[in-house]
Amino acid sequence: AQSVTQLGSHVSVSEGALVLLRCNYSSSVPPYLFWYVQYPNQGLQLLLKYTTGATLVKGINGFEAEFKKSETSFHLTKPSAHMSDAAEYFCAVSPSYNFNKFYFGSGTKLNVKP
Amino acid sequence: DTGVSQNPRHKITKRGQNVTFRCDPISEHNRLYWYRQTLGQGPEFLTYFQNEAQLEKSRLLSDRFSAERPKGSFSTLEIQRTEQGDSAMYLCASSGPRDRDSRTEAFFGQGTRLTVV
Secondary structure, eight states: OOEEESSSSEEEEETTTEEEEEEEESSSSEEEEEEEEEEOOOOOEEEEEEEESOOOOOGGOOOOEEEETTEEEEEESSSSSOGGGGGGEEEEETTTTTTOOOOOOOOOEEEEEE | OOOEEEOOOOOOOOTTEEEEEEEETTTOOEEEEEEEEOOSOOOOOEEEEEEEEEEETTTTOOTTEEEEOOOSSOOOOEESSGGGGGOEEEEEEEOOOOOGGGGOOOOEOOEEEEEEE
């Protein structure tokens, strides 16, 4: 079975500060891991994904995430927050044998203060 | 490539009525998915098509829900005898066979927000 836990439903940072959004997963098979961003009344946009290979994954808009198998984590970071980063972020896992099916976390709303 | 298109964007219906949503995937994509997102939650998987074949359905998809993808192009999701608990955002996503890596990326539409009153 696959599941995702996102710690912190709301995270608030100052503009220019480090962004850290936490994601832990559970998977009975090697997972594929994703971070999606959702702006109000919009669909989901892929930020980055881990499938195989390098465990540090770089995505769009300066975001990156590191797959840590021993910790079953896939935390999302960005060195310096921008006002435009304010949105809701979803971590998702899919089993590598069936990458069509995503299991999403409940999301983290990021607020960026000026 | 205009992305995944969903219509309508918003739908308000009375309890007990039937509603139908449409999803037009990215043209060369052969996989299409439906998800449901309720307020404050992440999307939940409903069903998945590969071409015209519906290969998997979640237990969330009760008998009142039906999805089709005739000819492997657009898809429709119908909810019969709507209930207030059906109020949610219904998201469609598609992915394609360009190469193995592309198949891991699903592109989402903007969703259809259903309100049952």
